[in-house]
Amino acid sequence: MEVTIVGAGLVGCLLACFLARRGHHVTLYERRPDPRERGPHGGRSINLAISERGIDALRRLGLDTKVLRAALPMPGRMMHAPDGTLTFQPYSADRRHAINSIGRAELNKELLDAATALPGVRVRFGHRLTALDERTGRLEFAGGRVHDAQVVIGADGAYSAVRARLQQLPGVSFSQDYLDYGYKELSIPPRDGRFAMDPAALHIWPRGRSMMIALPNADRSFTCTLFWPHESLAALDSPQRIRTYFAEHYPDALGLMPDLVTDYLDNPVGHLVTMRCSPWHVTTGAATVGLVGDAAHAIVPFYGQGANCGFEDCVELDRCLNEAKDDFTKALELFERRKADTDVIARLALDNFVEMRDKVGSRMFLAGKRVEHALERVVPGYVSRYELISFSTTPYAEVERRVARQRRATAGTGAALLALLYALRRASRPRPRD
């Protein structure tokens, strides 16, 4: 089967690998030039935290080892209090579990290499989609080039051109919800050739209304992202104001950011949006057009699941193709079932923003997390939501059902109390990094 994928980003490339393995011929059309022939442009991309769902997808294609070699494991969060106090909080009761920091550009290059190495996959760079006729499958690109397709899959991200066409069809429900918050990318370079902070953690400065995070890079720098309401971000409009604000709220980071002022003034403000669409596919006449990844369900980055969810889409679509015996129309119809899962992670990602911004700094929250990890140790079968989302491939919607069942069960027994006592006992001991 000839399959056309619009977008050769992370999800487009990974999907091409899965489809090529099934024996399909895949053409990827990508708006931008080949990133392997240029440097990254940066300034707009939050680092990715690849966790089990993403790794599982890569593993199925034998790509996990190579990708993880380039990534930095982060087994927990490091909280930075305004007075400089650091508190480390493991993500999992199992100390082997970590999420993995990797740059989007680097991962994209890896996946482009993997896809183009497969027979039957070709990538056309510099092709910006300008029109799509969902009835005939005709794609038009800037400059007047045309391609006729039977199966078109939009993997072209949150601002998908493929989805823009589907949205115009009556019966296609859609929403784009922007947060009042924007983000600004900043940087902590290496110090004397070494990481300026502990690289084995996702660093968080929870400040209530604003929040900064930092993820380690292979070059020993950190990519920082400051989240703040748009009007506040815009109000820091002079070197003096920027320095004063950071000195007051992020004093320990300020000393590590020599390029703060230029980064702040030069880098654009990013937007935080949740996109929902239903259905994700349309079959009219001979052509079928579908959506995957951010094009289908862009989410905010606060659960570190955007790319992981997109990768899991590929696994699920591969499963649907199995069930539909490679009939893409049927497979894309089956794939609609995944919306129950992506709706859940969209909501959790929004909820987690409040948690990261505000609650992770509080003692109650830290105590609660310790209770949760204690429950995981003493109650057979109890697993926390974070654990299930980040360190399992349990479908997102099933995670929520399981969390709800567990809440009812622990509320009904004395387990919570027992776990609390256990946690307090452990907390009073000298605390290793667990």
Add this chain to the structure above:
Amino acid sequence: MEVTIVGAGLVGCLLACFLARRGHHVTLYERRPDPRERGPHGGRSINLAISERGIDALRRLGLDTKVLRAALPMPGRMMHAPDGTLTFQPYSADRRHAINSIGRAELNKELLDAATALPGVRVRFGHRLTALDERTGRLEFAGGRVHDAQVVIGADGAYSAVRARLQQLPGVSFSQDYLDYGYKELSIPPRDGRFAMDPAALHIWPRGRSMMIALPNADRSFTCTLFWPHESLAALDSPQRIRTYFAEHYPDALGLMPDLVTDYLDNPVGHLVTMRCSPWHVTTGAATVGLVGDAAHAIVPFYGQGANCGFEDCVELDRCLNEAKDDFTKALELFERRKADTDVIARLALDNFVEMRDKVGSRMFLAGKRVEHALERVVPGYVSRYELISFSTTPYAEVERRVARQRRATAGTGAALLALLYALRRASRPRPRD
């Protein structure tokens, strides 16, 4: 001030009247040709039910008398049971209250006449907006015509071209939610020159999964609208199937619809959509672009409030212009407060579909309505939601707060019981039309 309105439909024309009265110069750009020079095209337009909010807006411009003269008052609902039994249910405890049936095309012509009669208002028909630069205020129309504006107001309906541009701006949240239901317009012509049913009612055939309504026209016909899931509407694809279905579910209507089969097969299926957008206005550089009416907040037709709400938008924007001393940027900013109200009516319109489709046929519902009307008579200050929405200009959001207060109050007292007894006593008497 020079103001450009895109769309010379109901809301565009009414707004032009309000603005001209304030001394502004208004140019309306309308995609279609002048409807006064052609017949209506029909087949897609549910009749309007103008009630107090719409009448209040017309009254402020001295247009109410003329418009109401062309309308047919409907003081209640007439329910058609499958066995042909008719039950009349007044909309209000006050028998003078009625909603008013009028055709969209007819009302549009009236409002076009009213607007163009005012000094400073001109309408450019046959101008389809193809591009809008919100920074410069430049509008481009099909055929290459260009117009430069400082203030642009999109009154161009649910599928607004002005909003399509705003949606592309980061930070503009938007949603379009389609119901699984579509609708098909049908007709009951006059019989021997007279109305085939009682014209002093909105007729409803509640059938659970499907529903039909009929509103009287000045020419003594009724416009019927059948609501049904899309796949069901599509499944009736032969004269035989159409007749069999209507004979089973709408037997009393079937006899009144000589053109049923051709109407059903020829008329297109309409879609039911709720559109939300936030913000409704954008000011970048010198230009301000805003939205009103369906362009800002299209709703489903089940509370009969779409046009009424759009007309009330004009009253509110007029009020905002008073407060802002005719600074349109400030006025459109103030006008954002109306979203609290339009969100409420959007939700109520969706909720009312279930009520109309299903509950209006049940005894419990009818008894409940009688209790409600009785409460309005015996409890000082008690007013039902329907009464407040349709027969008052209390802001929609305030209606919901008041309904919630009343529920708490009546639940806390014996008033409900007293009213019930009163209602039962009245119900046992021969029932006049009240």
